[in-house]
Amino acid sequence: MGEPQLCDLSVPGRQGIRFPQPDVPLSDLPPAGLLRDELPLPEMSELEVIRHYTRLSQLNYSIDTGYYPLGSCTMKYNPKVNEETVRLPGFAYAHPLQPVETVQGSLVLLYNLQEWLKEIGGFAGITLQPAAGAHGELTGVLIIRAYHRSRGDHKRDKILIPDSAHGTNPATSAMSGLRVVELKSDARGNVDLEALKLECDDTLAGLMLTNPNTLGLFDENVEEVIRMVHQAGGLVYGDGANMNALLGIVRPGDLGIDVLHYNLHKTFSTPHGGGGPGSGPVGVAENLVDFLPGPIVDVIDMGDEETPPLYGLVQPPKSIGRVKAFHGHFGMAVRAYTYLVMHGAQGLRQIAEMAVLNANYLLSRLRDTYHLPYDRVCMHEFVLEGRWPEVPDVHALDIAKRLMDYKFHPPTNYFPLIVHEALMIEPTETESKETLDTFADAMLKIAEEAHTNPQLLKDAPHNTPVGRVDEVKAAKELVLCCGVSALDRE
Amino acid sequence: MSNIPANLKFAESNEWILVEGSTGTVGISDYAQNQLSDIVFAEIVVAEGDEIKQGDTIATIESVKAAADVYSPVSGKIVAINEDLGAAPEVINSSPYEAAWIIKIELSDPAELKPLMDAVAYGAHVESQG
Numbered sequence: 001m002g003e004p005q006l007c008d009l010s011v012p013g014r015q016g017i018r019f020p021q022p023d024v025p026l027s028d029l030p031p032a033g034l035l036r037d038e039l040p041l042p043e044m045s046e047l048e049v050i051r052h053y054t055r056l057s058q059l060n061y062s063i064d065t066g067y068y069p070l071g072s073c074t075m076k077y078n079p080k081v082n083e084e085t086v087r088l089p090g091f092a093y094a095h096p097l098q099p100v101e102t103v104q105g106s107l108v109l110l111y112n113l114q115e116w117l118k119e120i121g122g123f124a125g126i127t128l129q130p131a132a133g134a135h136g137e138l139t140g141v142l143i144i145r146a147y148h149r150s151r152g153d154h155k156r157d158k159i160l161i162p163d164s165a166h167g168t169n170p171a172t173s174a175m176s177g178l179r180v181v182e183l184k185s186d187a188r189g190n191v192d193l194e195a196l197k198l199e200c201d202d203t204l205a206g207l208m209l210t211n212p213n214t215l216g217l218f219d220e221n222v223e224e225v226i227r228m229v230h231q232a233g234g235l236v237y238g239d240g241a242n243m244n245a246l247l248g249i250v251r252p253g254d255l256g257i258d259v260l261h262y263n264l265h266k267t268f269s270t271p272h273g274g275g276g277p278g279s280g281p282v283g284v285a286e287n288l289v290d291f292l293p294g295p296i297v298d299v300i301d302m303g304d305e306e307t308p309p310l311y312g313l314v315q316p317p318k319s320i321g322r323v324k325a326f327h328g329h330f331g332m333a334v335r336a337y338t339y340l341v342m343h344g345a346q347g348l349r350q351i352a353e354m355a356v357l358n359a360n361y362l363l364s365r366l367r368d369t370y371h372l373p374y375d376r377v378c379m380h381e382f383v384l385e386g387r388w389p390e391v392p393d394v395h396a397l398d399i400a401k402r403l404m405d406y407k408f409h410p411p412t413n414y415f416p417l418i419v420h421e422a423l424m425i426e427p428t429e430t431e432s433k434e435t436l437d438t439f440a441d442a443m444l445k446i447a448e449e450a451h452t453n454p455q456l457l458k459d460a461p462h463n464t465p466v467g468r469v470d471e472v473k474a475a476k477e478l479v480l481c482c483g484v485s486a487l488d489r490e
Numbered sequence: 491m492s493n494i495p496a497n498l499k500f501a502e503s504n505e506w507i508l509v510e511g512s513t514g515t516v517g518i519s520d521y522a523q524n525q526l527s528d529i530v531f532a533e534i535v536v537a538e539g540d541e542i543k544q545g546d547t548i549a550t551i552e553s554v555k556a557a558a559d560v561y562s563p564v565s566g567k568i569v570a571i572n573e574d575l576g577a578a579p580e581v582i583n584s585s586p587y588e589a590a591w592i593i594k595i596e597l598s599d600p601a602e603l604k605p606l607m608d609a610v611a612y613g614a615h616v617e618s619q620g
Contacts, residue, residue, distance in 0.1 A: 397555075414555040420525065420619070471554040472580075475530035 002465025003055050006042040016046035059465055061409055062273070067435050069362075071381045071412035071424025072166065072214055074244045074266035075273075081342060082269065082335035091334050096326035100300075100312045107311035110327060111297040113337045114281075120348070121240070121260055122253025123283030125316075127292045129328040133241055136261025136280025137172040137208070142320050143259055143284060143291045144206045144235045145176055150291075150318060156205040156233070162191050163418050164213035166239050178205055185418060189217040189374040191225050200232035209257070210239040214416040214424065215374050216359065216381035218245070226256040235259065235288075243267040244428070245356055245380035248349025258285045268336035279332035290318040295327075354429035355380040358436060362427050365440040369447045373419050381426035383419050394450045396421040398457035402449070405463045406442035492521040492616050495587055499603055500612035501563040506587065509603060514564055516548065517591045521616045523583050526553035532579035534592060540568045542595070544602050549575075549592050551582065560592060564602045570594040 029035065044052075062068075068075035086092065094106050114126040130136040141159070148156045159173040162183045170180045181199055186192040191209070207229045212218045219225060226236050238252045238260035244267045246252070252260045264279035265272040272278070284292060293316075300312035327333075343351065356379050363372070363382045370384040386396025400410035400423070412424040427436055449456050461467060498506040504522035508515040523529065531552040536542060542562050549560040571593050575581070582590040597603075607615060 417556055417558075472528045472530055475552075475554055 002059060003052065006044065006049075006052060007040075009044055009048060009052065010042035012043060014043045014045055016044060016049060066407055066409060067431060067439055068409040069411050069425045069427050069439065070409060071216075071383070071415075071426045072241060073272060073412065074241070074263070074380075074426060074428055075409075076244070076266075076269055076428040077430040078269050078271050078335075079339065079342065082338045085338045086331050086334040091330075094330075096330070101310070104308075104311055106330070107297050107313075109337050110330075110333055111299070111311055113333050113340070114297060116337075116340050117262060117281055117283060120247065120251070121243075121262070121283045122251030123260070124253075124286040125289035125292050125296070126281055126283050127294075127296060127323075127328075128279070128281045128333055129293050129322065129324040130261065130280035130282055131324050131329060132265070132276075132278030133166075133239075133261060133263045133280045134168040134172060135278075135323065136263075136282045137168060137237070137239065138175055139280075139282050139293060139320070139323050140237050140259040140261055140284075141172055141176040141178065141206070141208070142323075143282070143288055144237060145178065146291045146318065146320050147235065147288055148205055153233070155203055158199070158201075158203045159205050160196070160199055160207040160229075160234075162207075162209065162213065164189060164191075164215050164217075164416050165208055165210040166214060166241055167415060169208040169210070169239060173208065183207075185213075185215075188220065188376065189213065189215045190219045190221050193221060193224060193228070196225060196228055200228050200234070202233060204229065204232045204234035206235040206237055206258075208237040208239060210242060211252075212242045212245050212379035212381075215383050215419070216242075216245075216378040216424075216426075217374060217376055218379055222255055230256065241266055242380060245352055247352040248345060249352050253283065253285060258288060259283070264332050264336040269339045270332040270335040277329050277332065279329045279336070281328075290316050291320055292316045293321060293323045294319045297327075351429050352380075355427075358427040358429060358431060359425070361433070362425060362436050362440055365437075366443055369444055370423070380428075381424060383416065384423045384425065385419060385421050386413065386423040387421040388447075388450065391450050391454050394454050394457055396423050398454075398460060399423065399443075399446055399450070401468060402446045402457045402460040403442060404461040406446075407463075408439055408442060492519065492524065492613075493587070494520070494609045494613050494616070496609045498587070499563070499606040499608060500615070501561070501606055502615065503561050505560060505563050507563045507603070507606065509597070512597050512600070513569065514566070514595050514597055515591045516560075516562060516564075516593050516595060517586055518551070518560055518582065519612070519616075520586045521619075522558075523586045523590075526551065526558060527555050529553045529579045529582045532575045532582060534571045534575060536568055536571065536593065538568055538571055541598075542566065542568060544599075551579070562593070562595065563606055564595060564597050564599070566595040566598040568593050569596050 063075050090105055094103050117126045130139045157179050158181055159178040160181050160183050161169045164185050173180045184192045184195050211222055229236050235258040238257035240260045240262045243262060261280045261282045264270045295313035295315050297311055298314045299309045301310035303309040359378050359380050359382055363378055373385055386399045396413045400413045403410045414422055416422060498508055500506050504519045506517055506519050529551055534549045536548050544565045546562050547559045548562045551558050572591050
């Protein structure tokens with residue numbers, strides 16, 4: 001371990017702060033029965049605490065320190081100008097319970113963001129409330145359920161999820177009380193139309209479509225898939241986590257997708273991972289606007305020549321209710337708004353083009369060395385197989401761990417499940433050709449090592465503060481308390 | 491190479507069934523456990539006495555790599571579940587065909603066994619999966 005735990009650094013009696021003698025009368029202690037004899041907190045000086053946490057912070061790996069090709073997570077650069085705008089006092093010190101007249105600037109920003117997200121996706125309404133992607137999914141599926149119920153159509157309890165969808169989709173549907181049926185992909189990685197046909201009946205509530213899917217492929221039959229679901233009376237949910245490939249090129253609403261969540265923390269450059277929180281706005285088609293969670297920002301008084309329009313909060317008439325306190329993660333809305341202002345419509349299209357170009361460049365450098373199970377031009381990401389028949393003991397996990405020795409964050413591995421030993425790589429548009437080449441060189445070198453010295457991969461990582469962790473033990477022994485072993489707890 | 495006992499029938503989704511009289515014992519294949527790698531959690535989601543249909547989920551298994559549902563290859567009434575599995579899910583790795591049986595089921599429609607694969611066909615199926 002590179003850094004000891006606080007309890008191991010503790011020295012009895014050491015303290016960081018000396019309190020002055022009290023200049024007020026002491027009150028009595030609570031009754032003895034409420035007091036503990038000991039409080040096992042680490043005893044350290046302030047300097048030692050600062051050094052401990054500073055050292056830990058230096059072990060962090062982030063998009064600001066290195067390349068992070070984590071598939072389907074869109075780990076793009078988070079521009080620092082976003083951090084400037086979100087700290088403007090008018091935004092930073094606004095309170096969500098202030099009278100709307102006093103926060104018109106913040107409301108205009110939210111309103112404009114709603115309008116732009118409608119335009120980008122081709123939707124009639126938007127809620128900014130959901131706290132992250134899967135929360136957006138839950139919101140969207142609850143809207144689909146509410147829509148069917150409002151029409152008295154109570155037997156629609158089935159939701160179809162292709163096996164190339166994001167892993168959160170089945171959990172979302174199950175949480176919404178719907179029955180999940182998995183749909184197979186065909187040999188080209190599209191939704192299998194025959195399998196879909198068999199499930200298109202009057203119990204169909206909807207289909208959750210990730211497009212491009214987790215293979216990084218745009219469904220070649222997407223319009224037919226959507227038509228079949230609509231014909232059976234179902235609605236189509238779009239998982240917008242992969243919107244980075246589509247910005248300014250395809251509007252999901254134009255394809256017929258009824259509901260879609262965006263990930264502001266992927267596509268629109270707000271922090272992702274430990275730097276969060278996330279934000280998962282949901283866009284809907286015209287017939288679902290009344291079901292959106294509220295409140296939503298709208299113009300509540302058009303004003304006149306003398307008075308500017310007044311922005312306020314409105315509740316859609318058949319709203320499924322709130323899904324988050326206040327207005328969602330407002331700070332993320334400011335960052336995403338900034339990103340949209342900085343790029344403009346043309347810039348957004350270039351983002352998608354460069355993301356797809358970068359992925360295909362990287363794919364072209366790796367495809368002769370790593371097996372590409374679905375051999376097509378990819379969108380913003382692609383999935384390779386992390387194994388070779390001639391070295392059966394080397395797995396995707398070993399390749400991922402070895403990449404850490406080359407100072408790269410590993411790609412997503414073992415997902416999607418339809419590719420054995422999957423390595424899902426998403427370069428994003430914010431990386432230079434030099435970075436992509438350095439990564440490709442490392443991947444090629446690792447492939448060579450796998451054949452000449454497989455043990456090097458099996459034992460990786462070698463150059464990190466913590467070596468190969470015991471994943472079985474980590475999954476089975478959930479002991480997270482400092483200085484407490486599994487034995488002590490029993 | 492996967493271990494594929496000759497006396498079992500297999501479903502495409504990698505469950506095995508051992509049929510004795512009108513009762514079937516169900517588990518997951520050696521190939522399936524090997525694909526999942528180290529299994530850290532198993533929960534049987536049906537109970538003794540349940541009437542289930544072919545394709546219903548009978549258990550959820552999690553490994554360090556993935557979570558997977560286990561489906562019943564046949565319809566019928568569950569007559570026993572393996573109570574020991576939850577406490578020691580790792581036996582699915584070490585003994586997929588014996589200690590790690592999941593349910594015993596009274597078959598309601600023996601004709602459902604027909605389309606299941608025998609050991610030879612399953613061997614070819616596994617081979618094609620790579």
